[in-house]
Amino acid sequence: xxxxxxxxxxxxxxxxxxxxxxxxxxxxxxxxxxxxxxxxxxxxxxxxxxxxxxxxxxxxxxxxxxxxxxxxxxxxxxxxxxxxxxxxxxxxxxxxxxxxxxxxxxxxxxxxxxxxxxxxxxxxxxxxxxxxxxxxxxxxxxxxxxxxxxxxxxxxxxxxxxxxxxxxxxxxxxxxxxxxxxxxxxxxxxxxxxxxxxxxxxxxxxxxxxxxxxxxxxxxxxxxxxxxxxxxxxxxxxxxxxxxxxxxxxxxxxxxxxxxxxxxxxx
Numbered sequence: 001x002x003x004x005x006x007x008x009x010x011x012x013x014x015x016x017x018x019x020x021x022x023x024x025x026x027x028x029x030x031x032x033x034x035x036x037x038x039x040x041x042x043x044x045x046x047x048x049x050x051x052x053x054x055x056x057x058x059x060x061x062x063x064x065x066x067x068x069x070x071x072x073x074x075x076x077x078x079x080x081x082x083x084x085x086x087x088x089x090x091x092x093x094x095x096x097x098x099x100x101x102x103x104x105x106x107x108x109x110x111x112x113x114x115x116x117x118x119x120x121x122x123x124x125x126x127x128x129x130x131x132x133x134x135x136x137x138x139x140x141x142x143x144x145x146x147x148x149x150x151x152x153x154x155x156x157x158x159x160x161x162x163x164x165x166x167x168x169x170x171x172x173x174x175x176x177x178x179x180x181x182x183x184x185x186x187x188x189x190x191x192x193x194x195x196x197x198x199x200x201x202x203x204x205x206x207x208x209x210x211x212x213x214x215x216x217x218x219x220x221x222x223x224x225x226x227x228x229x230x231x232x233x234x235x236x237x238x239x240x241x242x243x244x245x246x247x248x249x250x251x252x253x254x255x256x257x258x259x260x261x262x263x264x265x266x267x
Contacts, residue, residue, distance in 0.1 A: 031119070032063075032064065032118075032119050032120060032139075032143075033064040033065065033066070033117065033118040033119050033120070034058070034063055034064065034065045034066075034118050034119075034120050034121075034122055034135075034139070034196075035065070035066050035068055035112070035113075035116035035117065035118030035120070035121050035122065035199070036054055036065060036066070036067045036068065036121075036122045036124065037068050037070065037108070037109055037112035037113075037116070037121060037122065037123050037124075038050070038051075038067060038068065038069050038070065038124070038126045039070045039071075039072070039105060039108035039109070039112075039126065040069060040070065040071045040072070040074060040078050040082070040126045041071070041072045041074050041078070041102060042074045042075060042076045042078060043074065043076075043078050043126045043127060044074070044076045044077060044078045044080075044081045046126055046127045046128050047069070047078060047081050047082060047085065047126055048081060048084075048085060049128060050126050050127075050128050050132070051067060051085050051089070051094070053128075053131065053132045053133070054067055054132040054135070055067075055089060055093070056132070057132040057133055057135050057136060058132075058135070060136075061135075061136040061139070063136070063139065064118075065093070065118070066092070066093055066094075066095055066116070066117060066118060067089075067093060067094050067095070068095045068097055068112045068115060068116060069082045069085075069094065069095070069096050069097070069098075069126075070097050070098070070099065070108045070111055070112050071096075071098045071099070072098075072099050072100075072101055072102045072103060072108070073098065073099065073100055073101050073102075079096070079098050082094070082096050082098075083096065095115060097111060097112060097115050099111060104212050104216075105212075105216050105217075106206055106209060106211075106212065106216050109121075109123060109202070109206055110203075110206050113199065113202060113203055113206070116199065118199060119198070119199055120139075120142070120196055120197065120198055120199055121196070121197045121198075121199050121202050122135060122138075122195070122196050122197075123193060123194070123195050123197070123202075124193070124194045124195075125193060125194070128239065129238055129239055129240065130152065130193075130194040130236070130238070131236070131237065131239065134152060134194070134234060134236050135196075137234050138150045138152070138195075138196045138234050139196060141232045141234055142196055142232065145230070145232055146230070147230045147231060147232040148197070148198050148201045148224070148229035148230045148231065149195060149196065149197050149198075149201060149224055149229055149230070149231045149232070150195065150196045150231070150232045150233070150234060151187060151189065151192060151194070151195040151196075151221070151231060151232075151233055151234075152189070152192055152194035152195065152233070152234055152235075152236035152238075153187070153188045153189035153192060153233045153234070153235055153236065154172075154189050154192065154235075154236060154237075154238050155173075155176065155188045155189050156188050156189075156233065156235050157235065158235030159189075159235035159236055159237065159238075160237050160238070161237070161238045161239075161240075162237060162238070162239045162240065168240075172191065175191050175256060175260075176188075176189060176190055176191055178257075178260060179191070179218055179260060182260060182261075182263075182264040183218075183222050183260075183263065183264060185218075185221050185222050185225060186225055186231070187221050187231060187233060188233060189233075190217075190218045190221055190222075191217060191218055192217065192236075192238075193217045194236060194238075201224075201229055204227065205220050205223050205224055205227070205229075206220075208223045208227070209223055210266070211259050211262070211263060212255075212259070215255070215256055215259030215260060215262075215263060218259075218260070218263070219259075219263055222263065
């Protein structure tokens with residue numbers, strides 16, 4: 001049986017961990033529409049492939065959807081590729097909502113939500129680290145248990161990482177371990193960024209979240225627990241980007257550690 005967080009749980013009681021299970025594909029809920037938010041920066045090579053994969057997964061599962069591309073004025077002219085994709089798939093499926101420059105991930109999501117027409121919002125990376133084949137499983141789990149959030153996890157049975165060297169794997173593991181010790185979030189993969197939210201829940205969390213950069217996703221889960229939202233987990237395989245360069249460097253690691261400490265003090 002699935003366990004979940006409930007708003008009336010006493011503050012002193014430990015939060016049960018969200019359950020990770022493999023769920024059967026149920027008939028699609030025709031009352032739901034899914035807005036996929038794709039923030040992009042220098043993703044012209046990855047964007048056509050990830051878009052095709054999303055469309056294929058959604059069409060096969062017979063889900064109503066839209067893909068909102070939020071490009072932050074990429075120097076590689078990602079927006080031109082996005083326009084071609086809109087011409088191919090149609091303006092009802094591909095929405096372009098570019099911005100003047102890099103303004104942060106949280107504001108990109110907020111910008112996307114303002115223009116979304118879905119009942120639920122899917123957030124994922126545009127660099128193909130997150131395979132859209134997992135989306136139907138996220139949705140079926142959410143429907144089956146009426147979760148507010150479903151998040152992908154690399155760190156339970158059935159999940160994993162491909163393409164990372166030992167240093168990157170250790171960095172991610174240590175980051176999640178430190179977060180779990182300091183924040184007790186109740187999820188196994190706090191730094192992940194492949195999730196399905198109820199639209200109103202994501203809007204509330206973004207407004208409550210203060211962090212920037214890589215800490216943003218982590219704080220979202222901590223705030224979700226504080227606010228009593230229910231969360232389920234699905235094992236995923238994370239694959240390192242095929243094209244382009246990773247945006248994780250020494251500066252981002254320092255930013256993460258500072259943000260983690262600030263979040264620990266704040267919550």
